[in-house]
Amino acid sequence: xxxxxxxxxxxxxxxxxxxxxxxxxxxxxxxxxxxxxxxxxxxxxxxxxxxxxxxxxxxxxxxxxxxxxxxxxxxxxxxxxxxxxxxxxxxxxxxxxxxxxxxxxxxxxxxxxxxxxxxxxxxxxxxxxxxxxxxxxxxxxxxxxxxxxxxxxxxxxxxxxxxxxxxxxxxxxxxxxxxxxxxxxxxxxxxxxxxxxxxxxxxxxxxxxxxxxxxxxxxxxxxxxxxxxxxxxxxxxxxxxxxxxxxxxxxxxxxxxxxxxxxxxxxxxxxxxxxxxxxxxxxxxxxxxxxxxxxxxxxxxxxxxxxxxxxxxxxxxxxxxxxxxxxxxxxxxxxxxxxxxxxxxxxxxxxxxxxxxxxxxxxxxxxxxxxxxxxxxxxxxxxxxx
Amino acid sequence: xxxxxxxxxxxxxxxxxxxxxxxxxxxxxxxxxxxxxxxxxxxxxxxxxxxxxxxxxxxxxxxxxxxxxxxxxxxxxxxxxxxxxxxxxxxxxxxxxxxxxxxxxxxxxxxxxxxxxxxxxxxxxxxxxxxxxxxxxxxxxxxxxxxxxxxxxxxxxxxxxxxxxxxxxxxxxxxxxxxxxxxxxxxxxxxxxxxxxxxxxxxxxxxxxxxxxxxxxxxxxxxx
Numbered sequence: 041x042x043x044x045x046x047x048x049x050x051x052x053x054x055x056x057x058x059x060x061x062x063x064x065x066x067x068x069x070x071x072x073x074x075x076x077x078x079x080x081x082x083x084x085x086x087x088x089x090x091x092x093x094x095x096x097x098x099x100x101x102x103x104x105x106x107x108x109x110x111x112x113x114x115x116x117x118x119x120x121x122x123x124x125x126x127x128x129x130x131x132x133x134x135x136x137x138x139x140x141x142x143x144x145x146x147x148x149x150x151x152x153x154x155x156x157x158x159x160x161x162x163x164x165x166x167x168x169x170x171x172x173x174x175x176x177x178x179x180x181x182x183x184x185x186x187x188x189x190x191x192x193x194x195x196x197x198x199x200x201x202x203x204x205x206x207x208x209x210x211x212x213x214x215x216x217x218x219x220x221x222x223x224x225x226x227x228x229x230x231x232x233x234x235x236x237x238x239x240x241x242x243x244x245x246x247x248x249x250x251x252x253x254x255x256x257x258x259x260x261x262x263x264x265x266x267x268x269x270x271x272x273x274x275x276x277x278x279x280x281x282x283x284x285x286x287x288x289x290x291x292x293x294x295x296x297x298x299x300x301x302x303x304x305x306x307x308x309x310x311x312x313x314x315x316x317x318x319x320x321x322x323x324x325x326x327x328x329x330x331x332x333x334x335x336x337x338x339x340x341x342x343x344x345x346x347x348x349x350x351x352x353x354x355x356x357x358x359x360x361x362x363x364x365x366x367x368x369x370x371x372x373x374x375x376x377x378x379x380x381x382x383x384x385x386x387x388x389x390x391x392x393x394x395x396x397x398x399x400x401x402x403x404x405x406x407x408x409x410x411x412x413x414x415x416x417x418x419x420x421x422x423x424x425x426x
Numbered sequence: 427x428x429x430x431x432x433x434x435x436x437x438x439x440x441x442x443x444x445x446x447x448x449x450x451x452x453x454x455x456x457x458x459x460x461x462x463x464x465x466x467x468x469x470x471x472x473x474x475x476x477x478x479x480x481x482x483x484x485x486x487x488x489x490x491x492x493x494x495x496x497x498x499x500x501x502x503x504x505x506x507x508x509x510x511x512x513x514x515x516x517x518x519x520x521x522x523x524x525x526x527x528x529x530x531x532x533x534x535x536x537x538x539x540x541x542x543x544x545x546x547x548x549x550x551x552x553x554x555x556x557x558x559x560x561x562x563x564x565x566x567x568x569x570x571x572x573x574x575x576x577x578x579x580x581x582x583x584x585x586x587x588x589x590x591x592x593x594x595x596x597x598x599x600x601x602x603x604x605x606x607x608x609x610x611x612x613x614x615x616x617x618x619x620x621x622x623x624x625x626x627x628x629x630x631x632x633x634x635x636x637x638x639x640x641x642x643x644x645x646x647x648x649x650x
Contacts, residue, residue: 046528049527050527328523336511336536336537337508337511337513337540422484
C-alpha cells in the first residue's frame, strides 16, 4: 500500500511536467482512437456490401463507359439473376465542394431493387418510379440539408454540365447500422435523355453494370463468364465483386487512411519518447532516494516498482483521458465527414488497443530509468546526495 | 571492555577505474565494542566514509574480514546483506536523506515497512522514535517544513526506529549550523548513554568528535 502511496506522491511531485506528459499521451491516444475508428467505419461499410452483387465496368478504367446494350447479354450468363446499370454523376449541391455526397443515376427504373440495404417506404418508391426527375436520398444527407419529400434539389454537374433539378420522392434508411445513408440516386433515363440532347454521341452509355447473382460462391466463375462475353469487343469488361470494386474505386481514400494510421503510430512513438524522457529525468533526480531505499534494505523489485509504477500511472492517466476524449472527438469527426463516413462508432476493441498501447508505452518508458537506478551501486548513489 | 560488536580484520579496499587501481584502505584492524561511541576522523580522502560503508554492508572489502554482531557480512550475498542491514543498522547521513514527499512520520516508518509489524505496531514505534528525538509534535510535517536540525533529528529517529544493533553516522553535523550541530551531537550521546546504542560516526568536526568516547584517526587509508 505504501508503494502505491509513494508512487502517487512521486507522480504528483512535478505537477506541470506530469500534466503536460499526461496531456501529450491523451492527445496521442485520441489521434490513434479517432483514426482507428474512422478506419473501422470504412471497413464496416465495405463489409456490409452484399456478396451477391458484382460490378462490370470497362476493362481499361472507371472513366470509360460501356454500351447499354451489354445489359441483355449479361443477363444471359448462367447464374445471373438481374442486371442494373449506373452512371456516376458527381454533381455538387449548391455548387459547393463542401456539400459533396455520392450521387449517381441508376437504370432501369426499378434498378434500386438491387440494393435491398436501401430501405425505402413502398409509397415513396412508387412516387419515385412515376417521376422522371425524381430521386431518392439517404436519411443522413436529408437531415444534413434539411430536405423534405417534394423538395427540388439542384445539383450542378461536374462531369455533365449545367444545373440539374431533382425532386425528392423517397428517403432511404440503411437496413443495418453502418449502411451508407449519404447517397442520392436518380433515374438513369433522365440523365441519358439530357445527355442525348447535349451530346448525342454520349447517350446509351453506362458507367458500370450491377449484376445480382444467384450464388455468391460462384462469383468468380460468373465474373469470368461475363468478361469472356466481351473479350473480343471494342469495349472489354472487367467484372468483380462490388466489394472489390468499391475498394478499388476509392483506393485513394483508403491510402490516406492507412497513412493517417501510420501517423497515429508515429504519434504514439513520439509520446513514448516524451514519457521516457520524463521518467529518465525523474529517476535521475531521485537517484539519492532510490539509493536510500536500497541502503535501508529495500530490494530491487520494490525500487523498480516505484519507477515502473509511476510511469504506468502517468500512462494510464493519459490513456484514460485520451479514451474519454476519443468519444466526442470521433463524434465531431463523424459529423464533419458525415458524407464520407456513415457510422463513427468507437469500438471496444479500439479502446482496449489504445489502453494497451498506453500501458506498453508506460512500461517501455520505465525500462531504461529502472535499469539505471538498479545498476548504480549504493556507494555510487550516495555520492549523488547533496 | 565489552565484547566487540564490530571486528574489522586486515581489511583493504581498492577502487578500480578502468585500468587504474586506487587503494583507499590498507590493512585495517579495528574493533568496536558493544555500546561504544566511536568517532572516525581524518582528512578528506583518508578512507573514513569507505570504512564506514564497509561496516554498514554498503560496500565490499577487496580483502580481509568484517564481522558485525557475530556475522561475517563480507561474505553475505546481496539480498542477505540487504536484509541484514534492514535489521541491524541505522543510518544517519550528512544531508539527512529524507524522502521529500513523505511526512516525518512516514519517513521514520520506512525501515519498519520491511518488518512484519502491524500498522498499529509500526505507528507505536514511530511515535516513540519521534518522541526520543523530540519531534512528536512535528510528525505530520514534510521535510521542507522542518529546519536542517529537525530534519536530521527525523533521520536519527528513522535510524533508531528498528532498534538496530549499531548506528552509523556519516558527517551528521556537516550540513548544520553550530547550535543545531550541538543538539544533534547531544542527541547521539544520549542514544549512546541512555539507550546503549553502539555508534560509529565519521566526522571532520573536532567539536562533534569530542562527544564520542573514542576517537580514531585515518590517514591515507591507514588507522593511525
